[in-house]
Amino acid sequence: xxxxxxxxxxxxxxxxAATVNWHIILLGIVMLLIIWVRIRLLSVxxxxxxxxxxxxxxxxxxxxxxxxxxxxxxxxxxxxMYAAIMAIFGKSVTGIHIGLLLVNLVTxxxxxxxxxxxxxxxxxxxxxxxxxxxxxSPELFGFAxxxxxxxxxxxxxxxxxxxxxxxxxxxxxxxxxxxxxGLAFIMKQQAVFFILFGGVVLLAAFTNRxxxxxxxxxxxxxxxxxxxxxxxxxxxxxxxxxxWFWTVTYARSYAGNVSWGAGMELFSASFxxxxxxxxxxxxxxxxxxxxxxxxxxxxxxxxxxxxFLLFSFASICPGLYFRQHYFITVLPPVALLTGIAIYSLxxxxxxxxxxxxAMAIILIAGMAFATDGSYYxxxxxxxxxxxxxxxxxxxxxxxxxxxIRQHTKAADKIAILGSEPQILFYADRKSxxxxxxxYSLMELHPYNVKMQQEMIKEIEANQPEIxxxxxxxSSWAPKPESPNNIMEWFFKYSPTHYHLEGIADIWAExxxxxxxxxxxxxxxxxxxxxxxIFRRNKGV
Numbered sequence: 203x204x205x206x207x208x209x210x211x212x213x214x215x216x217x218x219a220a221t222v223n224w225h226i227i228l229l230g231i232v233m234l235l236i237i238w239v240r241i242r243l244l245s246v247x248x249x250x251x252x253x254x255x256x257x258x259x260x261x262x263x264x265x266x267x268x269x270x271x272x273x274x275x276x277x278x279x280x281x282x283m284y285a286a287i288m289a290i291f292g293k294s295v296t297g298i299h300i301g302l303l304l305v306n307l308v309t310x311x312x313x314x315x316x317x318x319x320x321x322x323x324x325x326x327x328x329x330x331x332x333x334x335x336x337x338x339s340p341e342l343f344g345f346a347x348x349x350x351x352x353x354x355x356x357x358x359x360x361x362x363x364x365x366x367x368x369x370x371x372x373x374x375x376x377x378x379x380x381x382x383x384g385l386a387f388i389m390k391q392q393a394v395f396f397i398l399f400g401g402v403v404l405l406a407a408f409t410n411r412x413x414x415x416x417x418x419x420x421x422x423x424x425x426x427x428x429x430x431x432x433x434x435x436x437x438x439x440x441x442x443x444x445x446w447f448w449t450v451t452y453a454r455s456y457a458g459n460v461s462w463g464a465g466m467e468l469f470s471a472s473f474x475x476x477x478x479x480x481x482x483x484x485x486x487x488x489x490x491x492x493x494x495x496x497x498x499x500x501x502x503x504x505x506x507x508x509x510f511l512l513f514s515f516a517s518i519c520p521g522l523y524f525r526q527h528y529f530i531t532v533l534p535p536v537a538l539l540t541g542i543a544i545y546s547l548x549x550x551x552x553x554x555x556x557x558x559x560a561m562a563i564i565l566i567a568g569m570a571f572a573t574d575g576s577y578y579x580x581x582x583x584x585x586x587x588x589x590x591x592x593x594x595x596x597x598x599x600x601x602x603x604x605x606i607r608q609h610t611k612a613a614d615k616i617a618i619l620g621s622e623p624q625i626l627f628y629a630d631r632k633s634x635x636x637x638x639x640x641y642s643l644m645e646l647h648p649y650n651v652k653m654q655q656e657m658i659k660e661i662e663a664n665q666p667e668i669x670x671x672x673x674x675x676s677s678w679a680p681k682p683e684s685p686n687n688i689m690e691w692f693f694k695y696s697p698t699h700y701h702l703e704g705i706a707d708i709w710a711e712x713x714x715x716x717x718x719x720x721x722x723x724x725x726x727x728x729x730x731x732x733x734x735i736f737r738r739n740k741g742v
Contacts (some may be wrong), residue, residue, distance in 0.1 A: 225323040228560055229314055232331040233307060235567075236338055239578055240306070243345040244299040246583040247596045252298065252347055253624025254638060259284030260293055260627060267439040272623075273636040275453040278432060279388035280349040287347075293630075295600075302347040305355050310334040312358035313534060317541070319365035321503060324548065324559055328541030329534065331563050332483055336533045339570060340577045340590055341476045343527045349390040350530040353517075356386035357396050358534070364400070368407045368502070376404070376417040380424025388428045391453070392517045393531075397425045399513035406505040444636075455647035457521040465522025472526045479570050483540050486562070490539030493546040507542070511535040540566075592710035593731040594676050595622060601716055602670070602706060602733065603628020609703075610667050617661045619692060620672025620733075634666035640677070644684040654688040662695075669700050669736040673727075674708065700736035707732050 248256060258272050262285040268278035287301030288294075314330035337351070338344040360382035367375040383400045386393040404421050408414040436445040460468070477484050494507055514535050518528040540562075548558040571578050577586060587597040595602075599622065606616060606629040615634040618625055623638040637643070637657040643650055661669075671692065672678070705722045707715040708731040717725045722735075 225327045225559075228563075229310075229327055229330055232334060232563065232567075233310060236306070236310075236334045237303065239338055240299070240303045240345070242578075243583065243586070244296045244303075246295070246299070246345050247587045247600055248295055248298070248624040248627065249343070249346055249587075249591060249594070249596050250621055250624055250639075251349075253599070253622065253627050255280050255284040255347070255349070256288070256293075256298060256627040257623045257633075257638065259288055260630070261632075263289060263293075267435060267441065269436060269441040269445045269448065270439065271633065271636055272638045273444065273448050274639065275448045275456060276349070277388045277391055277429075277449060278435075279385065279428070280352050280390070283352050283389070284347070293627075298347050299345070302351060305347075305351055306334060306337060309337075309351070309355050309358045312355075312362050313537075316358065316361040316365045317538060319369075320361075320506060321538075321541070322545065324545045325538065325541035328544050328559050328563065329537045332537035332540055332566060333533050335563075335567050335570065336480055336483070336537065337530055339476070339479055340574050340586070341479050341526060342530050342533075343590065344530070345586065346527065348527040348530065350527055352389040353386045353393045353396070353531055354534065356382050356389065357393070357531075360386070360396075360400060364403065364407075367404075371407075371417070373417075373420060376420040377424040379404070380421035381427055382424075384425040384428040387425070388432055391449075392520050392528075395513040395517040399509050400425070402509045402513075403502075403506050406502050406509075452642065452647070452649060455649065456642075456645065459645055459647070460522040462522065465524065468522065468524040472524050472529065476526070476529055479573050480566065482562075482566050482569060483536065486543040487536045487539035490541070490543035490546070494539070494542055497542070497546050499542075507535065507538060510538065588711065593674065593708050593729070595672070595674055595706060595708050595714075595731070595733055596624065598706045598708060598714050598716060598733070599624045600628050602704070602735065603630075605704065605718065606631060606668050606670075606735070614667035615664050616668040616670060617664070617666040618670040618672065619688070620670065620674060620677035622670070622672055622674075622677055622733075625670060629668075631668075634664035635660040640688075641679055643688060644678050644680045646681060646683055651685050651687060654685060658688060658691050665738065667738050668703070669696060669738070671696070671734045671736065673734065674731045676731075696736055698739075699742045700738055702734060703737040704735035705732060706735075 254272070254274065258268055258278070258281040261271060262268070262281055268281050283301075284298065288297055291297035291300045310330045310333060313333055314326045316326075317329045318326035336342070360379050363375055363379045363382060367379060379400060380397075383393075383397045386396050401418065401421060404418060405414055436442050494504055514532045517531045518524060544559050544562045551558070577589075581589065584597045603625050606625070610616070610629075610631060612631075614631060616626065616629060616631045617634040618638070619640065621639040621641055626633050626638065635657050637653065637660070640657075643654045643657065702723050704716065704718045705725050705727060707725070707727045707729050709729055
């Protein structure tokens with residue numbers, strides 16, 4: 203079968219083997235630097251998204267499927283990744299972050315070898331190196347094992363398969379390409395845009411339109427398979443109604459909560475610090491965008507790069523929330539454009555070897571490290587948590603969870619009034635309610651009162667041994683119009699059923715005060731944010 207297509211031809215003749223080896227050596231040096239920094243960050247306390255994934259992953263390891271005991275609008279792919287990581291490296295913060303380290307290293311290598319096939323070794327070196335360095339930055343909360351890292355793991359696997367596809371055009375490659383993009387989607391719904399990206403570049407690989415229908419069908423079949431398997435899992439597991447409500451019905455309401463003006467403010471608040479830290483890469487990527495169309499790049503290379511950039515950016519836009527770690531999915535195409543700029547400049551200066559790419563990587567990394575030097579080189583894990591998250595009770599959660607674990611039985615349940623699922627993970631105890639986040643109870647949508655009533659009903663029915671009340675604004679994010687049913691219930695219910703066991707008096711910029719037992723009962727919190735731990739009265 204004739205296969206006429208515009209392939210990923212290199213703008214110039216391939217580099218000699220020795221030069222390619224130097225590119226690999228330099229990439230290895232960058233990866234060693236990333237490993238060294240990430241090892242320092244292994245014990246940074248979990249934040250609440252990580253806590254959710256870790257709790258759901260630990261329940262998975264005990265045979266409990268997602269959505270049965272913990273409600274959330276996210277698809278379950280990252281839960282399975284956490285379960286796999288904890289099965290290999292242990293149920294601990296360090297184990298989770300070792301898994302993240304390996305995921306990042308594999309992603310870096312896959313980006314290098316994919317872009318090397320699609321462009322050349324110099325562009326690949328810059329792309330992979332800059333992605334690894336930028337994905338580590340504090341502006342993107344790069345130390346945390348967010349779902350975006352797992353999205354890019356499967357996207358980069360897909361790119362590697364695609365780079366091989368445009369050389370051989372086999373049926374298994376088209377199917378596998380789609381399957382990997384589908385796996386990225388179940389890590390995080392916003393990755394649906396990477397499925398669209400894959401479809402666009404698959405079509406761009408053909409100039410003979412008579413052949414693309416078959417391959418596109420196989421690609422879409424592969425992309426749909428992971429989600430179909432999720433549907434089968436929740437249906438056979440008896441949680442279809444819960445899954446559908448949270449991932450479809452409620453998710454639609456959640457996506458419409460932010461106005462355009464508020465969204466632009468969120469975008470600016472997240473994007474500006476990232477741009478300041480990586481201003482050189484930002485400027486070079488803009489130059490790379492222009493050079494992509496003025497240099498001797500193929501049709502496929504141009505479509506691939508533009509589609510990668512546009513669909514990656516689209517993946518951070520749903521709901522207009524623009525949280526910092528969302529931008530991680532935009533890093534690879536930005537790094538690719540930077541690589542194109544550096545390669546083009548090197549060619550115009552008639553320089554050979556890796557001198558200019560190496561200097562550019564050192565300059566970009568050096569400026570970022572200078573901006574956030576204490577984060578990379580000296581801050582303790584607890585300092586990093588405090589500096590970046592302020593009064594969010596992440597640095598305090600390990601002690602709170604440890605106390606609960608040591609002073610309760612394995613069969614005891616706990617309930618957390620607040621969005622702090624990391625405490626559940628540290629405590630290694632089952633939640634008495636599926637509402638491990640309380641944001642949904644405060645948001646303005648048609649289901650908020652019903653959700654509050656359901657959470658109250660579940661807590662009363664399960665009679666948790668420990669009740670954790672988070673008097674932390676960021677744990678609820680209430681609005682003036684939010685219903686107050688659950689607060690009114692708590693202040694009536696808790697005095698007759700529970701007594702105070704502990705207090706965490708949380709300070710944003712210094713070590714918090716945590717007291718237990720009789721000391722807690724006579725202690726008066728001095729900060730605006732605190733966590734109260736109650737134990738159930740005997741015989742109640």
